Every structure is written in C-alpha cells, then in structure tokens.
Amino acid sequence: MKMKTKMIMMMMKKKLVANKGLPPSRESEVLQNISARLFDCFLVATYCYRSFETQQAIYQNFVDQYGEEAANRFSAKPGESEHQTGLTMDVTSESVDFALVEEFGSTKEGEWIAAHAAEFGFVLSYPEGKEDITGYIYEPWHYRYVGEEHAKFMKENDLVLKEYLNEY
Numbered sequence: 619m620k621m622k623t624k625m626i627m628m629m630m631k632k633k634l635v636a637n638k639g640l641p642p643s644r645e646s647e648v649l650q651n652i653s654a655r656l657f658d659c660f661l662v663a664t665y666c667y668r669s670f671e672t673q674q675a676i677y678q679n680f681v682d683q684y685g686e687e688a689a690n691r692f693s694a695k696p697g698e699s700e701h702q703t704g705l706t707m708d709v710t711s712e713s714v715d716f717a718l719v720e721e722f723g724s725t726k727e728g729e730w731i732a733a734h735a736a737e738f739g740f741v742l743s744y745p746e747g748k749e750d751i752t753g754y755i756y757e758p759w760h761y762r763y764v765g766e767e768h769a770k771f772m773k774e775n776d777l778v779l780k781e782y783l784n785e786y
C-alpha cells in the first residue's frame with residue numbers, strides 16, 4: 619500500500635474514533651473504501667457527526683460574525699443540520715490547507731470525489747447553481763450518505779435530495 623493512502627486511512631480512522639456518536643461500521647467501511655482507491659489523492663474527512671449543542675455553538679458563532687441572514691446561507695440552525703444525522707461528512711485536502719472553501723471543488727481531490735462519491739453512496743448536498751432549492755451556497759466539501767442506488771440515480775439525473783424526495 620502506498621504511504622499516502624495508509625496515512626489517509628489512519629487519519630480517517632482517528633477521526634471516526636473521535637466521532638463517538640457514530641456507529642462505526644458503515645461509515646468507516648465507506649471511508650476506507652474511498653481512501654483505499656484514492657492513491658495519490660490526499661483527501662481528508664473533517665466534520666462528521668455533530669451534536670445539537672455543537673451545531674448551536676457553530677451557528678451562533680457565524681451569526682455573531684456575519685449576521686443572521688448571511689449565516690443562514692452556509693450554516694444550519696441547530697436541529698436542521700445534516701451533520702446531526704451522522705450521515706454527513708465534510709471533506710477537504712492539503713492543497714487548500716484543509717479548509718472548507720469553494721476552491722476545493724477544483725482541486726484534484728475535489729474533482730475525484732465529485733466524480734466517484736456516488737459509487738460509495740454519497741451525494742453532494744449543496745451543488746453549484748442549486749442554492750434556490752437547497753437554501754445553501756455551493757459547498758463542494760459537504761457529502762451526505764444516501765446509499766449507492768439513490769446516489770447513482772441522483773447523480774445521473776442531477777437531483778439534490780429535496781428534488782429527489784419530492785419527485786420520486
């Protein structure tokens with residue numbers, strides 16, 4: 619196994635252990651499958667599960683910094699975050715200093731995960747050009763697990779979860 623892949627797997631494992639609210643089985647398996655197939659891509663999962671309290675703190679911090687209207691475009695109110703389901707993870711890469719920024723979408727890693735996430739049952743929750751529907755700005759780092767079958771269908775038909783649930 620390549621050194622980088624091994625490192626990614628270790629980091630992801632550590633992250634999952636840190637996220638004790640999560641059932642380790644499925645997400646851990648999916649992450650390891652992804653990382654094992656990454657080879658030279660340096661992809662790191664940052665935020666996974668968040669509690670109500672953590673989401674509240676994060677949201678409040680953004681409101682204090684940017685005001686409520688702006689904050690609502692990129693941060694969920696406590697109780698409304700996909701992260702609270704434990705089915706969502708934010709991924710990033712070293713090439714953007716592990717930040718959650720729009721530029722991640724045009725990195726090698728961002729392009730790789732956009733192309734392959736559905737194979738592992740993940741979809742991008744807030745794609746570019748869908749803010750009117752999702753209520754959130756483009757977040758190329760925020761992936762939600764919906765299962766392989768649904769993920770592939772959503773990707774092929776260019777649907778976000780809200781559209782998929784409304785139409786099918």
Ligand SMILES: [Zn+2]
Pocket residue numbers: 665701706707708759760761
């Ligand atoms: Zn997120």
